[in-house]
Amino acid sequence: MVTERGSVELVDVTKRYGDVTAVDKINLEIHAGEFLSLLGPSGCGKTTTLRMLAGFEQPDEGFIRISGQYVQGVPPYKRDVNTVFQHYALFPHMTVAENVAYGLRQKGVNKSEIAARVTEALDMVQMSKLADRKPRQMSGGQQQRVAVARALVNRPSILLLDEPLGALDRKLREEMQIELKLLQTRLGITFVFVTHDQEEAMSMSDRIAIMLNGHVEQLADPETVYEHPTTAFVAGFVGRNNFWQGTATEHGSQADDGTVFVASRPEEDVPNGEPALSAVRPECIHLSSAQPAKSENCVQATVAGVSYFGDVLQYVVRTRTKDLLVLVPRTNPERFQVDDAVWCSWSAEDVYLFSARQANIVMAAPSATA
Ligand SMILES: Nc1ncnc2c1ncn2[C@@H]1O[C@H](COP(=O)(O)OP(=O)(O)OP(=O)(O)O)[C@@H](O)[C@H]1O
Numbered sequence: 001m002v003t004e005r006g007s008v009e010l011v012d013v014t015k016r017y018g019d020v021t022a023v024d025k026i027n028l029e030i031h032a033g034e035f036l037s038l039l040g041p042s043g044c045g046k047t048t049t050l051r052m053l054a055g056f057e058q059p060d061e062g063f064i065r066i067s068g069q070y071v072q073g074v075p076p077y078k079r080d081v082n083t084v085f086q087h088y089a090l091f092p093h094m095t096v097a098e099n100v101a102y103g104l105r106q107k108g109v110n111k112s113e114i115a116a117r118v119t120e121a122l123d124m125v126q127m128s129k130l131a132d133r134k135p136r137q138m139s140g141g142q143q144q145r146v147a148v149a150r151a152l153v154n155r156p157s158i159l160l161l162d163e164p165l166g167a168l169d170r171k172l173r174e175e176m177q178i179e180l181k182l183l184q185t186r187l188g189i190t191f192v193f194v195t196h197d198q199e200e201a202m203s204m205s206d207r208i209a210i211m212l213n214g215h216v217e218q219l220a221d222p223e224t225v226y227e228h229p230t231t232a233f234v235a236g237f238v239g240r241n242n243f244w245q246g247t248a249t250e251h252g253s254q255a256d257d258g259t260v261f262v263a264s265r266p267e268e269d270v271p272n273g274e275p276a277l278s279a280v281r282p283e284c285i286h287l288s289s290a291q292p293a294k295s296e297n298c299v300q301a302t303v304a305g306v307s308y309f310g311d312v313l314q315y316v317v318r319t320r321t322k323d324l325l326v327l328v329p330r331t332n333p334e335r336f337q338v339d340d341a342v343w344c345s346w347s348a349e350d351v352y353l354f355s356a357r358q359a360n361i362v363m364a365a366p367s368a369t370a
């Protein structure tokens with residue numbers, strides 16, 4: 001049981017809207033002071049989960065504890081959380097300071113305390129200098145900072161952020177990612193951060209909860225999620241992967257196209273003869289003009305496309321049956337051109353093996369003809 005201030009616990013929480021089960025028996029423990037991201041495709045239940053934490057929605061089943069307290073029936077303003085939304089919706093006719101003060105005024109907090117807390121909150125996001133500006137006189141990033149200050153002014157021990165950077169362009173978004181992460185580290189409060197952007201989740205989070213169809217597929221730190229995905233969905237959704245459908249063998253799988261996989265650390269125990277999925281990340285495939293001296297974990301292909309990305313070269317190579325994505329460091333001496341015959345090979349440690357009964361995979365390889 002988690003009781004610490006700033007901790008969050010969801011136990012078997014379910015939320016339905018008519019026939020739609022938006023959140024399906026979700027279980028999640030969030031530690032005090034942690035930066036936790038809810039990452040998943042559109043419609044997987046991220047916002048619904050956050051809204052139940054905020055108190056805007058009530059679970060149909062299960063329970064939620066915030067800072068050790070059961071919050072069933074507790075209204076949003078009495079919870080130890082505040083929310084920052086994607087569309088930060090500042091009041092256009094109010095100054096920055098008035099926007100931040102608004103909630104406290106509504107609560108009847110006295111004037112001198114409001115002034116002190118507004119100053120404190122604006123200092124946290126480095127917006128004190130612009131306290132007298134109106135929202136339209138500021139950039140998107142500055143407005144987002146004000147939205148964060150407006151939530152922090154209540155001194156919550158948990159901040160809920162629903163795609164707070166979604167409206168910003170890429171450059172600003174990256175700057176704000178660093179800024180928010182620094183802010184969270186400095187304040188030491190819990191951030192529950194919703195995003196469908198896996199790079200954003202990877203770069204900011206202590207742990208990531210990868211969601212699918214209203215439940216958590218995997219909960220782990222970014223490195224573990226990337227290197228040891230526990231389901232085929234996670235393997236395809238976080239980073240990129242090449243997948244082969246086939247049948248489980250004693251040491252790995254035999255793909256339908258004949259490629260033989262030997263896996264040194266299968267992610268799932270797939271019984272012999274069962275449908276299996278093998279996967280290899282693009283950066284784990286080695287390209288060579290020479291045929292490898294092994295019959296497993298390799299396949300012959302033809303280069304169908306090359307793109308230069310500065311640090312890496314991205315190849316799309318075509319086997320007899322499919323296109324594979326391959327990433328090779330720029331410094332690799334061997335370069336290939338379209339129509340070159342190549343051998344793709346990989347080591348057994350880099351083979352992921354999953355049961356294929358679960359069909360939700362995000363396929364990585366692009367069409368080479370594109
Ligand atoms: N008020 C509502 N009434 C009916 N269905 C809803 C309602 N809110 C959400 N849903 C449904 O519940 C599911 C989960 O929605 P939710 O908004 O939590 O997804 P999400 O993960 O936040 O997606 P996105 O990345 O698109 O914001 C979806 O199928 C959605 O259509």
Ligand SMILES: [Mg+2]
Nearest residue numbers: 046047048162
């Ligand atoms: Mg959402």
